[in-house]
Amino acid sequence: MPQARLQVPRISDAIASSLERRILEGSLKPGDRLPPERELAADLGVSRPSLREAIQKLASKGMVQSRQGGGTYVTDRLESTFFDPWRDMLGAHPNLREDLLEFRRMLEGQAAEWAAERATDADLERLEKAFAALGRAFAENDLDQRSACDIAFHQAVSEASHNALIGHLAAAMLRLMQDNIRLNLGELRAVPGAADVLQNQHQALFDAIREHRPAAARAAAQTHIDFVQETLAQSLRSVARRESAARRLGTDFSSTPTID
Amino acid sequence: MPQARLQVPRISDAIASSLERRILEGSLKPGDRLPPERELAADLGVSRPSLREAIQKLASKGMVQSRQGGGTYVTDRLESTFFDPWRDMLGAHPNLREDLLEFRRMLEGQAAEWAAERATDADLERLEKAFAALGRAFAENDLDQRSACDIAFHQAVSEASHNALIGHLAAAMLRLMQDNIRLNLGELRAVPGAADVLQNQHQALFDAIREHRPAAARAAAQTHIDFVQETLAQSLRSVARRESAARRLGTDFSSTPTID
DNA sequence: TCGGTAAATTGGTAAAACCAATGCCTCGTT
DNA sequence: AACGAGGCATTGGTTTTACCAATTTACCGA
Numbered sequence: 001m002p003q004a005r006l007q008v009p010r011i012s013d014a015i016a017s018s019l020e021r022r023i024l025e026g027s028l029k030p031g032d033r034l035p036p037e038r039e040l041a042a043d044l045g046v047s048r049p050s051l052r053e054a055i056q057k058l059a060s061k062g063m064v065q066s067r068q069g070g071g072t073y074v075t076d077r078l079e080s081t082f083f084d085p086w087r088d089m090l091g092a093h094p095n096l097r098e099d100l101l102e103f104r105r106m107l108e109g110q111a112a113e114w115a116a117e118r119a120t121d122a123d124l125e126r127l128e129k130a131f132a133a134l135g136r137a138f139a140e141n142d143l144d145q146r147s148a149c150d151i152a153f154h155q156a157v158s159e160a161s162h163n164a165l166i167g168h169l170a171a172a173m174l175r176l177m178q179d180n181i182r183l184n185l186g187e188l189r190a191v192p193g194a195a196d197v198l199q200n201q202h203q204a205l206f207d208a209i210r211e212h213r214p215a216a217a218r219a220a221a222q223t224h225i226d227f228v229q230e231t232l233a234q235s236l237r238s239v240a241r242r243e244s245a246a247r248r249l250g251t252d253f254s255s256t257p258t259i260d
Numbered sequence: 261m262p263q264a265r266l267q268v269p270r271i272s273d274a275i276a277s278s279l280e281r282r283i284l285e286g287s288l289k290p291g292d293r294l295p296p297e298r299e300l301a302a303d304l305g306v307s308r309p310s311l312r313e314a315i316q317k318l319a320s321k322g323m324v325q326s327r328q329g330g331g332t333y334v335t336d337r338l339e340s341t342f343f344d345p346w347r348d349m350l351g352a353h354p355n356l357r358e359d360l361l362e363f364r365r366m367l368e369g370q371a372a373e374w375a376a377e378r379a380t381d382a383d384l385e386r387l388e389k390a391f392a393a394l395g396r397a398f399a400e401n402d403l404d405q406r407s408a409c410d411i412a413f414h415q416a417v418s419e420a421s422h423n424a425l426i427g428h429l430a431a432a433m434l435r436l437m438q439d440n441i442r443l444n445l446g447e448l449r450a451v452p453g454a455a456d457v458l459q460n461q462h463q464a465l466f467d468a469i470r471e472h473r474p475a476a477a478r479a480a481a482q483t484h485i486d487f488v489q490e491t492l493a494q495s496l497r498s499v500a501r502r503e504s505a506a507r508r509l510g511t512d513f514s515s516t517p518t519i520d
Numbered sequence: 521t522c523g524g525t526a527a528a529t530t531g532g533t534a535a536a537a538c539c540a541a542t543g544c545c546t547c548g549t550t
Numbered sequence: 551a552a553c554g555a556g557g558c559a560t561t562g563g564t565t566t567t568a569c570c571a572a573t574t575t576a577c578c579g580a
Contacts, residue, residue, distance in 0.1 A: 047565045056313045057320040068531045069573030103425040165363040307534040328562045329542035
């Protein structure tokens with residue numbers, strides 16, 4: 001008769017667990033492509049069938065998705081559980097944007113503080129790259145590029161906090177606000193000097209993390225968000241004036257308050 | 261870039277489906293032993309690795325269980341709550357609990373602070389009720405009742421923060437940790453005086469919110485969580501001793517650190 | 521410059537072989 | 551005859567190798 005005795009550890013379980021851990025820690029982000037099976041198997045020092053069994057296990061849990069000839073990709077199952085319900089609600093209830101902004105202020109402040117405490121050399125390297133890319137994007141003034149780099153930079157900060165929940169929540173939140181961030185950058189472009197101030201704030205945040213000054217990092221992150229919010233509010237007043245003028249001319253386009 | 265193309269049907273999926281169907285239909289009953297892999301593979305006209313991938317998939321869903329040299333058996337209990345991806349993550353990756361606890365400390369601290377700033381009379385009334393119910397539950401020493409009231413109280417605090425995201429996240433998080441909270445209360449019951457200290461902390465939190473003292477509220481909430489964490493860590497050491505003794509007697513059960 | 525074809529890449533499947541744990545079965549001992 | 555120890559067949563676990571099929575990429579010609 002079948003008895004529940006001590007089991008020999010299956011190597012496929014160990015592999016699956018290891019990959020899961022990488023996903024949780026953020027070194028494998030949703031949308032990322034896993035290395036080819038042959039290469040990954042060699043890296044892990046296991047055979048391809050064993051690796052495949054592990055991948056199948058993750059696939060059955062919905063954490064990865066494989067396409068023959070294409071590759072294996074990490075899905076966003078973990079992030080979607082928290083924030084998907086909010087996506088459509090944000091459109092319906094604009095007052096939620098305040099809550100979201102407030103929440104983001106807390107989340108990114110905490111992420112910055114922890115990042116300053118815990119950032120490794122690898123984290124700093126990633127931050128350095130993201131910051132450099134952000135600088136280039138600002139110089140080129142390409143809106144899509146700028147919003148993508150902006151998100152990537154803030155995401156890098158969140159990952160440097162070394163808290164899986166912060167990392168995933170920040171990723172989900174930033175994705176949720178992606179459209180708004182792009183719109184807001186467009187608005188802020190009209191504000192003289194805003195680009196330089198923004199980049200200075202990014203610089204301050206990056207420096208604080210690099211120099212491991214948690215309080216300064218938190219302050220920098222929150223100052224950044226406060227600035228965006230405040231400047232945007234001012235800018236929107238003039239937008240509202242332009243729109244009310246446009247409306248009188250028959251042009252109808254709805255402007256929703258946006259967030260970066 | 262990854263595209264959603266039409267997928268070729270994977271043979272391992274077909275096998276898993278077929279076996280699943282047999283189990284659900286009853287032709288493979290719980291406790292039954294599956295034919296040997298080699299034989300079953302030949303019967304189904306597939307290779308053994310493909311069959312193994314299918315079996316691993318079922319095993320990860322908890323429907324079958326394999327023992328090297330013994331065979332593969334249909335599990336007796338079929339249903340499990342595998343719907344929340346974070347839930348099984350928590351079971352599989354203990355270090356994630358640290359992250360969750362850390363995150364909870366931040367979230368509930370902020371919730372308490374904002375609640376102290378913004379609580380309305382209606383909020384205070386709800387808090388009053390929840391606090392009273394918590395006191396009664398502590399007096400009756402009913403574990404389920406206590407964990408339910410504990411959660412309800414913390415939930416009430418989060419809702420008094422008047423931030424929809426905080427409320428939603430706290431609810432999701434508390435639900436995620438519900439089982440742990442119940443277990444932890446059971447552990448803490450063995451610690452002399454813990455119940456009084458806990459209730460005093462709840463009282464301090466409630467008072468700070470009622471008297472609109474944000475900093476005190478945040479401190480009270482975080483002190484509460486720190487206390488639970490610390491006391492629990494101490495308590496778990498004795499649990500570990502008990503379990504290691506049990507293991508020597510052949511009882512095999514994994515002890516996972518729990519959180520309240 | 522565009523489009524299509526061929527080659528490289530990559531996941532999917534198969535076969536064979538060996539290892540390790542399990543369990544049955546036989547043989548030897550008492 | 552009963553019991554126990556050891557051996558052997560069974561069976562899941564892992565690896566290696568090979569080939570197939572879908573996709574992607576790069577190159578070349580129109």
